[in-house]
Amino acid sequence: MKRSIVFTVGVAALTLSRLCAAGPADYVYTPTVEYGEREIDFKAGRANTHDADQSSAASLGFGYGARPHWFTEFYAKYESQGSGPTHFDAWEWENKFQLTDTGEYPIDAGFVVELERPQDHSEGYEVRFGPLFQTDFGKVQLNGNLLFERHYRAAAGGPMEFGYQWQAKYRWKEAFEFGLQGFGDVGPWDNWDPADEQSHRFGPAVFGKLPVGVHEAIRYNAALLHKASSGAPDNTFRMQVEYEF
């Protein structure tokens, strides 16, 4: 009996830790806030692993620059596993705070706080937060973010997880920029997983903004990420399209 409980808790914890890992539709946060801007935001991604089902995720959100230094956005998130149907996964509320005016200091800083309520209430609430950094070197823009994530009120509680994101892009033309993106999850923030269980992914990315009217634009970015550690999917395609108005 005791062994089965331990096994069940172990499986639940492993499942939860996988859910905690960055999803295929994740994107690289930037610390800047566009005051007054509204956006409809679509994100999607697919991760493939040779010995497991592919996983897909997508989200549709509405965001608003409510204050000069505060951007808030609500998402509905969907996912599917293998050949299974796409189903509603969670509600998410993202809040981004710009801590320094853009260009005021050599490094722009911000902070993100996300609250997610999974459809499966046994997963409790997921909180994700962390500092966001950005700097420019001429036409090259660099971003680096540190993210902490934890489930609360979950059937199988777990430790706070630590991850990171980065990107480097060359601002060639407004409609087309290119560079690299990377995502990683190392496990519990104070006791990292063994190297072969960590997830590190990076790959080429494209970005751009297409004006479609007065104070209206389509902004996009996409990346093809390859595994850089054995705990990561073989490859992940992720993309984001925003209609800003």
Added chain:
Amino acid sequence: MIIVYHLTVMRPILFLALLLPSLCLAAGTEFKLSIRNHQFEPAVLRVPAGMRIKLTVVNRDPTPEEFESYELHREKLIPGNTSGIVYIGPLEAGRYPFFGDFHPKTTTGVVIAE
């Protein structure tokens, strides 16, 4: 192997941590730009190259305007009858066009760094 992985991940973190003190190194030369009747005044702004510039944008129109420039990598909404601060640079010598995103045909200007 684990140490190598930890160092690989820690390196960007340490890099960011080491750069944090530079957040205290703000410096700048100040300039002022007005928006009136959906036009920038002055429309040509000459600034020193190689310096961080603090640009105060005063919107004297009752309607909002957005200071925008891809070349300067800046977007900043200035509500009607208010002002806002836009930091630009340090710039290499050259021309950097900017415009008002709500009235892009009339609200135009250029920063000339020299």
